[in-house]
Amino acid sequence: MIATRTWLENRVLPWSAVTSDAGPDAPTIAYAGPAHGIVKIHQMLEKRREALGAVTTSRVQGRADRETLLRGDVLPDADLVAVAGSAAQIARLPRDSALTLPFRLHILASTEDGGDGWRRRMSKSERRCALAFQRTGAWALEVAGDAASLDWFYHRMHVPTMRSRHGARARSESLDYARECLFRKGMLAFVTRDGERVAGMLCRWEPGTGILSVRLVGVLDGLAELYEDGAMRVSDHLILEWASANGVRQVDFGGCEPFLSLGTLQWKRKVGPMGELAPNHLGSLRVWWHARRDTPAVRDFLAANPVVEMTAGGGLRAVYFQDDRRPARLDLAATREGIDGHRVVELDEYFAGVMAPAR
Secondary structure, three states, X not given: OHHHHHHHHHHHOOEEEEEEEOOOOOXXXXXXXXXXXXXXXXXXXXXXXXXXXXXXXEEEEEEEOHHHHHOOOOOOXXXXXXXXXXXXXXXXXXXXXXXXXXXXXXXXXXXXXXXXHHHHXXXXXXXXXXXXXXXXXXXXXXXXXXXXXXXXXXXXXXXXXXXXXXXXXXXXXXXXXXXXXXXXXXXXXXXXXXXXXXXXXXXXXXOOOOEEEEEEEEEXXXXXXXXXXXXHHHHHHHHXXXXXXXXXXXXXXXXXXXXXXXXXXXXXXHHOOEEEEOOOHHHHEEEEEEEOOOOHHHHHXXXXXXXXXXXXXXXXXXXXXXXXXXXXXOOOXXXXXXXXXXXXXXXHHHOOOOOOOXX
């Protein structure tokens, strides 16, 4: 099934292309590849650009000519270019000022040893936060199996949270999919504080692998103060405690893009110290991450957004960028397992032979 979907997306279905601008002082960003990469890759890159103070002002979307693109004949006209495809397809693209990234990573925590081994593997800062949150109320996990609870979670927690966190970019699974593919094959858990439901997680259970995957999450009415009060962070601890006591081998905290600046990745890695390629068809995809032009704005973006790359041997490694004005963001750590070390790339060397254009 995974091989079939990968073949369809990379060889049969049309590829999409999108380019967006955020004004003269920000890098233009382009994506080409399978259509779902517009949401997972391009919109994420736009948000990273916005984190540097540049709001998207225009966006042009269409179709990409797959073969012309893969021959390197015509590349998207943007400062930063991401192309997604199979490993073989991405290997055909130029190597200058480019890295090969995984399309999607998953962060997991082991619970198979039972007891509180999962807690000892957490970061020290996360353990301190958990102790602090315990003083803010009586937190507990409530497992619910009725359809009414699913509907309530979806409409009162998940959808409002996606809307408040992502605005117009909010995307999620339909309620029908959540019911048939997650709820009937997994578990719905609510986080309660002093007896009141304040957050929830809809998880898929894979008995063959022993993995419990957190798929949909949310806080009540999407309220920002519940995030600040720690409802979602407490949920990670409670689900790990439940998993450890109920024979679960690993908890998969879900997927994220291979950019270490993402808050979701930094959050998840503190509770799930293992990073690996996505276990579904997305794990076979690669991203060609290319800086087409050497400008101050491009350098700012690269230095602020270190990545996880694929090594020649098929492993994962963190990559940080720096130059005389921009120090490497080594404070943005990768996971402690699964991502083997890091390297620091000098931007002057990275851009060797690349001329800054007049704009």
